[in-house]
Amino acid sequence: MKASDLFVKALEAEGVEYVFGIPGEENLDLLESLRTSSIRLILTRHEQAAGFMAATYGRLTGRAGVCLATLGPGATNFVTPAAYAQLGGMPMLMLTGQKPVKLSKQGHFQIVDVVDMMKPLTKYTRQIVSADNIPARVRESFRRAEEERPGAAHLELPEDIARDETDAILLPASYHRRPIADDKAIAHAAAAIREAKRPLLMIGAGANRKTCSKMLREFVDHTGIPFFTTQMGKGVIDEHHPLWLGNAALSDGDFVHRAIEQADCIVNCGHDVIEKPPFFMRRGLRTVIHVNFCSAEVDTVYFPQIEVVGDVANTVWQLKQSVAPQPHWDFAWFDTVRRHLEAHLARGADDARFPIHPVRLVADVRACMPDNGILCLDNGMYKLWFARYYRSRQPNTLLLDNALATMGAGLPSAIAAKIVHPQRKVVAVAGDGGFLMNSQELETAVRLGLDLTVLLLRDDAYGMIKWKQAHMQFPNFGMDMGNPDFVRYAQAYGAQGHRPGSTAEFAPLLAHCLDTPGMHLIDVPIDYSDNDRVLNHEIRELSRAI
Structure with a gap:
C-alpha cells in the first residue's frame, strides 16, 4: 500500500x-x-x-x-x-x-x-x-x-x-478509562467542605470539556452550595440556576468577588491556570480544593491545600455521596450578593441609545438565541460584556477564548461549530478588528452552504486596547482605523449583508437572520463609552456597598 x-x-x-x-x-x-x-x-x-x-x-x-x-x-x-x-x-x-x-x-x-x-x-x-x-x-x-x-x-x-510502499498494519486504539480519585483524597476534601462555614463551588474550563454537567448540577442541588464560573466554564450549569453567583469576567472588584472574599472553602472544579485567575489566593484566608483530571500547576496566585486528582465527574459524584447539607453552613451573604447581582445585570437591558449599548446588545442576543444555540466569540472588548451578562444555559454554548485570547478565531470557530451541529443556531460575534483578520472565510461558509450569522460589532478601532490606553491615562494614539462597507463586503462574497438603523431594529433583524437560510452578516455600530464607568467604577462601587 x-x-x-x-x-x-x-x-x-x-x-x-x-x-x-x-x-x-x-x-x-x-x-x-x-x-x-x-x-x-x-x-x-x-x-x-x-x-x-x-x-x-x-x-x-x-x-x-x-x-x-x-x-x-x-x-x-x-x-x-x-x-x-x-x-x-x-x-x-x-x-x-x-x-x-x-x-x-x-x-x-x-x-x-x-x-x-x-x-x-x-x-x-x-x-x-x-x-x-x-x-x-x-x-x-x-x-x-x-x-x-x-x-x-x-x-x-x-x-x-x-509515496513509498509499505505493508505496515494499523494499530487499534487501546481500551482505557480515566483513572478515578483516591478514596482518601475524596474523604479529605469532603471533610473540608463539611467543616467549612461558607463553602463555594467554582467551575472552570476542565469541567466544560467532559460530561461533568449532570454531576455538578446534582452536587449543587443536593448540597445547596452556591457556584460561580470562569469564562471558559460558562454553561456547565444553567446560569439561571438560583444558586448561580455570576462569572469571573473581571479580575477583581465584581459582585462575585464579594462572595469569594467571604468563602472559607472554595472547591475548584476544572480550574486551569491558563485562564486569568478567577480569584487571588492569599495565605491563610481559605481552603482551596483542586478537583481536576490533572494535578494542580502551582503559581503565585494558585496553591491549593487539597488536591483530588482523577475523573472530574466521578469525583463530583463521590463528593455528593459524602457531603450532606450542614446545619452550620451560612449562605446568607451569598444570597445578598446574588440579589444585588441580579438587579445590576438587568440594568441597561432596555437602553435605547444608538449606536447600541453593550448591555442592550447582550440582552437582545440572549433573547433571540435558543438555549442550545452557540455563540462563537472572537476576541475584543465585547468579550467582557458577554462573559458577564450572557447567561449560558447549556455547556459549550458560549465559545470564548480566555487562554490565548487571539483575534481572528470567531468566524472560523463558528463555521466549525455549524459543521459539528448543523441543526443548531450558530452566531459568530466579532469586532471589526478581529473579523477582518479572517473575513475571507465568508467565502468558505458560503461555498459550504452554511446557515450562519456573523454579528459584527463596529467601533472603527481596536477597542479593547483603546479602552485600556485611556484607562492608563495615555493619549489616544494608534488605535483608530477605517473600515469597508461591511454590508457590500458580505454581498461580494455571496452572503447577505444587513445594517440596523436603530437599536429597536436590531433584535428583529437578528431573529430574521437566524430563521432565514444562508450566510448573514449584521453590521452593528456599538457604543463602548460606558466601558470605564460600568466595568471599572459602577460595579466596584455597588459591590463594595453590599
Whole structure:
C-alpha cells in the first residue's frame, strides 16, 4: 500500500470526519488518498482559519480536529492555532508536508524546521521518516492530543515518504478509562467542605470539556452550595440556576468577588491556570480544593491545600455521596450578593441609545438565541460584556477564548461549530478588528452552504486596547482605523449583508437572520463609552456597598 493511503486509513480508523486546510504540492499524494476516502476536505482560505476550525471541532467533540498545510509558509501559519489549541485545552492534529528527506533537489527552498518550531506549542510533534512508522505515529498523536489535558499535536509527512510502499498494519486504539480519585483524597476534601462555614463551588474550563454537567448540577442541588464560573466554564450549569453567583469576567472588584472574599472553602472544579485567575489566593484566608483530571500547576496566585486528582465527574459524584447539607453552613451573604447581582445585570437591558449599548446588545442576543444555540466569540472588548451578562444555559454554548485570547478565531470557530451541529443556531460575534483578520472565510461558509450569522460589532478601532490606553491615562494614539462597507463586503462574497438603523431594529433583524437560510452578516455600530464607568467604577462601587 502507498504510504499516503495508509496514512488516510489511519485517520479514518481514528474516526476523522473532516480535514480543514490548504494543500500544497508536497501534499499531493496525501490529497489523492483523501479524495477516495470517507473523509471530507474542507478547503479554507487561510491555514490559520483551518487551525481554528480544527481546534473548535476538538473543543466541541472531544476528538482531535485535523488540519492540513504544506511546508514553509503554510506550516508557519499554524503557529497561532497551535497555541490556541494548546492553551485552550482543545484536541487538534496538524498535518504538514515537507520536501523529500531522502534526496533533496531544491536545497533549502521553503524549508524551515517545522518540528522544532512546534515543540514548545504542542504535546507531540514528529517527522515521519519511514512509511512503516505511520500507524504508530498517527495513533500516538491522537492519544496525546485527546488525553487530559487535551491540546495540539503535529505530524510532518515528507512527499517522498508519502509515496513509498509499505505493508505496515494499523494499530487499534487501546481500551482505557480515566483513572478515578483516591478514596482518601475524596474523604479529605469532603471533610473540608463539611467543616467549612461558607463553602463555594467554582467551575472552570476542565469541567466544560467532559460530561461533568449532570454531576455538578446534582452536587449543587443536593448540597445547596452556591457556584460561580470562569469564562471558559460558562454553561456547565444553567446560569439561571438560583444558586448561580455570576462569572469571573473581571479580575477583581465584581459582585462575585464579594462572595469569594467571604468563602472559607472554595472547591475548584476544572480550574486551569491558563485562564486569568478567577480569584487571588492569599495565605491563610481559605481552603482551596483542586478537583481536576490533572494535578494542580502551582503559581503565585494558585496553591491549593487539597488536591483530588482523577475523573472530574466521578469525583463530583463521590463528593455528593459524602457531603450532606450542614446545619452550620451560612449562605446568607451569598444570597445578598446574588440579589444585588441580579438587579445590576438587568440594568441597561432596555437602553435605547444608538449606536447600541453593550448591555442592550447582550440582552437582545440572549433573547433571540435558543438555549442550545452557540455563540462563537472572537476576541475584543465585547468579550467582557458577554462573559458577564450572557447567561449560558447549556455547556459549550458560549465559545470564548480566555487562554490565548487571539483575534481572528470567531468566524472560523463558528463555521466549525455549524459543521459539528448543523441543526443548531450558530452566531459568530466579532469586532471589526478581529473579523477582518479572517473575513475571507465568508467565502468558505458560503461555498459550504452554511446557515450562519456573523454579528459584527463596529467601533472603527481596536477597542479593547483603546479602552485600556485611556484607562492608563495615555493619549489616544494608534488605535483608530477605517473600515469597508461591511454590508457590500458580505454581498461580494455571496452572503447577505444587513445594517440596523436603530437599536429597536436590531433584535428583529437578528431573529430574521437566524430563521432565514444562508450566510448573514449584521453590521452593528456599538457604543463602548460606558466601558470605564460600568466595568471599572459602577460595579466596584455597588459591590463594595453590599
